[in-house]
């Protein structure tokens with residue numbers, strides 16, 4: 001999408017490039033890069049309305065740019081220039097971007113699928129094992145100078161032979177299944193669409209109904225995107241259908257679980273332990289999770305590795321490059337497949 005008036009195309013950088021510096025430098029060779037001065041949403045809206053970003057055809061955005069711009073919604077899009085045609089999000093989950101509002105403005109959105117799969121599933125397995133083994137209890141006691149603590153943490157459980165229920169069988173869910181198989185777990189899953197028979201066979205994954213998944217899982221792993229249909233997909237009535245002593249693992253988005261309901265289920269002993277990487281109101285965490293030693297907490301570090309963060313940036317930049325040069329995206333979000 002090179003400019004027709006002979007000027008170089010303009011792109012907007014929302015957030016920072018931390019790793020893929022040479023890929024980003026190559027964008028500088030084909031486009032002028034604009035960066036906002038604002039540090040709050042109100043200031044950003046004003047800056048955009050003043051025409052500071054006029055002519056931009058595409059924006060690259062990071063998860064952390066939310067701290068400045070807030071959600072990419074109708075209000076924000078209304079302030080951005082009408083020339084904007086593409087938003088290239090760095091991340092697999094794109095719940096910070098209102099895709100419907102983007103469609104109403106004729107803007108196409110991309111994310112970074114597959115780049116995150118290994119690292120996110122790795123942290124999922126870490127949380128699964130850590131929660132099964134009550135590691136958070138022992139680790140906190142040790143740091144407090146009390147060795148294993150008194151009383152010692154309850155004995156944990158082995159993953160071998162346990163049922164891992166995977167809710168959401170996209171790239172991360174499938175990766176998690178593959179890794180959990182190596183620990184001898186039995187894989188059940190629920191997903192809007194069933195996997196191809198060959199893939200099911202390869203993962204030894206049994207497709208079950210949603211309620212069956214809740215009722216039969218020893219460990220329930222949340223691996224689905226957050227959207228209006230999945231917000232609080234696990235709440236009080238779903239916890240009530242689970243096995244007593246179930247372990248919950250969430251590396252997806254905090255709000256797929258009703259956090260207050262999770263705290264109640266932990267307090268009542270219905271949920272024996274949980275391993276969490278994501279929270280409803282990041283960076284604020286429900287006090288009932290912080291104070292519960294049976295919850296293994298990680299501060300949204302699912303993709304926090306040099307290799308994966310680099311891969312994600314490179315992927316998002318490749319979308320931006322394609323948007324500038326070809327007027328299309330490498331990985332448009334599923335809702336816009338036909339746009």
Ligand SMILES: O=C(O)C(=O)CO
Pocket residue numbers: 090091092093094116300301302303304
């Ligand atoms: O890719 C994502 O959506 C993430 O949350 C990265 O941790």
